[in-house]
Amino acid sequence: AxxxxxxxxxxxxxxxxxxxxxxxxxxxxxxxxFWYVQYPNRGLQFLLxxxxxxxxxxxxxxxxxxxxxxxxxFHLKKPSALVSDSALYFCAVTAxxxxxxxxxxxxxxxxxxxx
Amino acid sequence: xxxxxQHPSWVICKSGTSVKIECRSLDFQATTMFWYRQFPKQxxxxxxxxxxxxxxxxxxxxxxxxxxxxxxxxxxxTLTVTSxxxxxSSFYICSARAGYxxxxxxxxxxxxxxxxx
Numbered sequence: 001a002x003x004x005x006x007x008x009x010x011x012x013x014x015x016x017x018x019x020x021x022x023x024x025x026x027x028x029x030x031x032x033x034f035w036y037v038q039y040p041n042r043g044l045q046f047l048l049x050x051x052x053x054x055x056x057x058x059x060x061x062x063x064x065x066x067x068x069x070x071x072x073x074f075h076l077k078k079p080s081a082l083v084s085d086s087a088l089y090f091c092a093v094t095a096x097x098x099x100x101x102x103x104x105x106x107x108x109x110x111x112x113x114x115x
Numbered sequence: 116x117x118x119x120x121q122h123p124s125w126v127i128c129k130s131g132t133s134v135k136i137e138c139r140s141l142d143f144q145a146t147t148m149f150w151y152r153q154f155p156k157q158x159x160x161x162x163x164x165x166x167x168x169x170x171x172x173x174x175x176x177x178x179x180x181x182x183x184x185x186x187x188x189x190x191x192x193t194l195t196v197t198s199x200x201x202x203x204s205s206f207y208i209c210s211a212r213a214g215y216x217x218x219x220x221x222x223x224x225x226x227x228x229x230x231x232x
Contacts, residue, residue, distance in 0.1 A: 032217045043121070043208050043223035044159075051218045090158065094217035101217030102149065107158045 002027040004093050006106035013081045014114050021076040021109045023091030033074040034092040034103065035065055044090060050074060061085070081113045118142050119211050121224035128199055129232055136194045136227045138209030144189035145211035149221065150182075153206045165192055166215075199231045 003026045013019045025031055032051055036044035048059025055067040065076045074091060088110050092103040118141040128134050138148060147166050151159040163179075165171040165186035173179045181203075183195040192211075196203055206228050210221040 034220070036223070041206075041226070041228070043119070043225045044210075046117075046220055046222060049218075049220060101215065101219075102161060102164055103217075103221060105158045 002031075002093055002095055002104045004091050004104055004106035006089075006091055006109045008109050009107075010110045010112065012112050012114065015083050016080050019078050019081045019085070019111065019113070021089050021091075021111060023074045023076065023106060024072050025074060025091070025093045026072065027093055027095040029095045031074075032094050032101075033065075033067065034094075035059065035063070035074075035076050036090045036092065038088040038090065038108075040087075047076070081111075083113045083115055086111055086113045117220070117222040119145075119209065119222045119224040121209055121227050123227060124225060125228040125230075127230045127232065130200050131198055133195055133197045134199055134229060136196075136207055136209075136229075138192045138194070138211065138224050140190045140211040140213075140222070143211075143213050145192075145213060146189065146215055147212045148186055148192040149210045149212070150184060150192075150194050151208045151210070153208060153226075155206075159208065162194075196229065199229070201231045204229055204231045 005024045034049045035047040038044045048057050050057045050067045058064045088108050090108050091106040094103050120139045122137045150162045162177045163171045163173045165184050167189050171184035186192040208226040210223045212219045212221045
């Protein structure tokens with residue numbers, strides 16, 4: 001069975017500093033990995049995904065994520081955080097052959113960026 | 116592009132009544148739609164997967180007779196909560212995907228807040 005772990009419930013960072021939100025995964029076969037962001041009382045917004053190819057994936061709003069197969073990780077990063085980045089971030093995984101290719105989500109990490 | 120809408124955005128109903136939530140893909144055809152439930156400060160729980168023209172596939176523990184899902188067209192799926200009770204109060208989110216592959220991105224609607232009195 002596939003699973004995702006987001007080990008930090010909350011990440012605090014000062015505006016202008018780099019941020020990292022951690023994600024590790026477990027699947028059988030090659031993973032397809034996604035990051036989404038959720039603002040209060042809203043649905044999820046797609047940030048980026050890794051399917052194959054370059055391990056560094058660039059996405060929306062200046063976010064990027066690095067796929068590391070040996071560490072089974074897909075950490076989300078941004079060089080300089082903004083207060084407006086404060087939100088709930090979800091990592092998700094699926095893999096070829098799983099039923100309907102459905103996503104399995106992590107528990108979410110709340111990012112708080114202080115001015 | 117890739118916009119998904121949900122209607123209504125919030126609904127309050129009395130216990131025992133039924134509520135229908137619509138999910139529409141506005142600028143693409145969604146072969147697959149998903150319905151999730153999210154409790155406060157928790158992750159998303161997949162309720163069911165629906166492919167256009169087929170019966171929905173429900174996750175284990177989800178009552179199919181209580182949560183009726185219809186995916187009648189490539190742009191519309193509906194979730195009907197029948198005989199709603201206070202424990203059904205939650206945030207319901209749909210997502211839509213243009214293809215059947217896991218590499219295809221799921222795009223999410225803004226969610227519907229259901230409160231059952």
